[in-house]
Amino acid sequence: MKNFNVLHYVTNIIYIYTIYLLMTTFQRKESTYPKNIQNLSYALFYIIVTTVFSFINIPVITLFANLICLFMLSFLYSSHILNNLQISIVIYTILATEELIISTIANIKTLLIFKSEKHLNISIIFLGNILFLLSAILIKYFFNYKNNKKTTTMLPIFNLAISFLTIIITFILASNSSINSEAFTFVSVSLIFINLFSMWGYEQITTTLNEQFKIESLKEKTKSYEKDIQFMDEQITNLRKYKHDGKNHLLVLMGLMKGKESKDALKYIENLLDIYSTEDMFIKTENKVINSLLNYKIKKMKDNKIKLTTEIKINKNLPVRDYDMSIILGNLIDNAMDAQMKINEENRKINIKIVDEKNKFTITINNTFNGEIKEKNGILISKKEDSSSHGLGLNSVKECVEKYDGIFKINYNDKKFTSYVMFIKDKN
Structure with a gap:
């Protein structure tokens, strides 16, 4: 019983770490709480579930203790009650399924692999947590792949191989009745730390890869502000030009009026009106960010002979930060303009x-557009010569939209490409 308790305490570390993997996978946002608060929360989770199992060990109470702890833990990442409840139930369902599989194995008394009854209980609790970890690895890799997060294929395969090898070793040891419980427990604990270390390594490398990707994304995002600054500089230059030209026009008109050449003055004014009516079209809304960005893009479109139609109906306050709106709108328009050049x-x-x-x-x-679409792992990417920036624009849009729980969709046929973004506004 002593060895069983020791292994249970240690395997619960795997259980808590697996909960962490699943929680960070299912939650769409990173925790805003400091690391020490997060670590303390998971430590409390470990203490509660371990204590309930060790001293109470009533299935119904254990179930509710786990569910309540999972539900409370989910608030580290989100304040949405319904979302947190759903995630907690999903995680516990995965755990319950794993326990059902292991319990089925345990209840088959004729199973020859457990030749030693003394290894049975230890093997069951150990295998249960390893299987739970194995499930979390598969789910996390699937979500990373689906969300186009940067990772490597070999690392998950390596972790899966370690988990499978751990299960095989456990079955081999369990079938050997000559091994005492102390030795079996020692080997099991060693395997636990090997699994934890491999997963920790995977997390560290994945985090590093994603940080590098974020740096590249940030470079892409800053281009939007650089374009805004460039546009404002151009407008300042134009204003100076208009001021200088306006002075000359007034001098000409004054000369014509003094010479009582009203017809020539009127014709001169008509010519000026024709010139100014063909100047750049400007967007003027209540939001300065939209104005600045769109007017810069409009000038570029005119230079590249792109026909533009607009329908802008917005208020001063946007549902997202100005910085994020600049990224979203800027990248979507750039994507459309790039398509026009082909x-x-x-x-x-x-x-x-x-x-x-x-x-x-x-x-x-x-x-x-020309109907040509290039995809990689189900993600649309550009055909720019600079391969390091492939997909960064649309991926930056996706990240910004998801930050506000918005919707980002892309539809296309042979001739038309449509980008759609929607944000649900607070009712209050």
């Missing part, structure tokens, strides 16, 4: 629709 001038068309409704804020950008 088709004939007469077919270049972009439609931008930004609507701020009562309960939602939507961005829809339609553009013509």
Whole structure:
């Protein structure tokens, strides 16, 4: 019984770490709490579930203790009660399924592999936690792959191999009745720490890869602000030019009026109106960020002979931060403009629709394109020569939209490409 308790205390470390893996996988946001608060929360979780199992050990109480702890733990990452409850139930369902599998094995009395009854209980609790960890590795890798997070294929395979090898070694040891419980416990504990170390290594490498990817994304994001600054500089230059030209125009008009050449003065004014009416189209809304970004893009579109139509109905306050809106809108328009440069001038068309409704804020950008789409692992990527920036634009949009629990969709056919973003606004 002593060896059973020792192994139970140690294997619970795997259990808590597996909970951490699943919690950080299912929750869409990283915890905003300091690391010491997070570590303390998981330590309390370990103490509670270990104490309940060791001193109470009533299935119903154990179940509720785990569920309540999981539910409370989920608030480290999100304040949405329904979302947290759902995630807690999903995690415990995975745990319950694993326990059901192990219990089925334990109840088969004729199972020849457990030749020594003294190894049975120790093997069951050990295998249960290893199987739980194995499930978490598979789920985390699937989510990382699905969300296009940077990782390597070999690391998950290596971790899976270690877990499978651990299970095989456990069965081999359990079938050997000559090994005493102390030796069996020692080997099991050693295998636990090997599994934990391999998973820790995987987490560290994955974190490093994602940090590098974020740095590349940040470089891409800062381009948007650089373009804003460039546009403002151009507008300042234009204002100085208009001021200088305006003075000259007034001098000409004054000369014409003094010479009582009113017809020539009127014709001169008409010419000026024609010139200014053909100047750049400007967007003017209540939001300065939208104005600055769109007007810069409009100038670029005009330079590249891209036909533009717009429908802008927005308020001063946006549902997202100005910085994130600049990233979202800037990258989507850049994506549309890049597509225009691959088709004939007469077919270049972009439609931008930004609507701020009562309960939602939507961005829809339609553009013509050549029908060629390049994908990698189900993710659309650009065909730019710089392979290091492939997919960063749309991925930056996806990250910003998900930060606010928004929706980002892409649809396309042979001739038309549509990007759609929607944010649900707070009712209050």
